[in-house]
Amino acid sequence: MNIFIDNRSSAPIYSQIYEQLKNQIINGNLKVDEALPSIRALAKDLRISVITTKRAYEELEKESFIYAKAGRGFFVAPKDTKMLREENLKAIEDHVQKIIPLADSCRLTKKDIVDLIDILWEEKR
Numbered sequence: 001m002n003i004f005i006d007n008r009s010s011a012p013i014y015s016q017i018y019e020q021l022k023n024q025i026i027n028g029n030l031k032v033d034e035a036l037p038s039i040r041a042l043a044k045d046l047r048i049s050v051i052t053t054k055r056a057y058e059e060l061e062k063e064s065f066i067y068a069k070a071g072r073g074f075f076v077a078p079k080d081t082k083m084l085r086e087e088n089l090k091a092i093e094d095h096v097q098k099i100i101p102l103a104d105s106c107r108l109t110k111k112d113i114v115d116l117i118d119i120l121w122e123e124k125r
Contacts, residue, residue, distance in 0.1 A: 001030065001037070005046055013048055017056035025065050025076055026084050036074040038064060 003020050005013055036057075037045065043053040057074055060066045067077045071087045103113050 003042075003046060012058070014052045014055040017042075017046070017053065018059045021056065021060055022063075022065055023078065026088065030076045031077045032076050034076045035072075036076070038073055055105065 001016070001021075001024065003017055005016055010017060011019075021030070021036075030036075036042070038059055039053045040050055043050040046053070057066065061068060064077050065079065066074045068074050099113065103109075
């Protein structure tokens with residue numbers, strides 16, 4: 001499990017942890033029932049406050065991405081794949097909404113954007 005804290009980011013640290021763990025769960029990098037580091041261990045590894053780590057875990061638990069077992073820690077929760085797909089589609093739509101005005105400002109056509117996506121897609125394969 002890799003988590004990177006960007007101290008220059010305007011996003012709060014707990015939010016950065018939350019987003020990165022959520023993305024790793026959605027992408028399947030963290031598997032169902034996989035144990036997460038304890039709150040204290042993660043805080044120590046990231047050199048941040050235990051309170052910050054606890055808040056990130058609470059947010060993940062509230063949205064059913066993780067669950068707690070008393071005395072055992074936190075684990076990746078089973079997730080409805082249809083709901084995950086919808087969340088990902090919404091995220092993609094949000095990104096595309098940001099791309100359109102940027103493309104317009106650079107005088108790029110829809111074809112230019114599709115070509116760029118094709119190139120990037122092939123590089124990832």
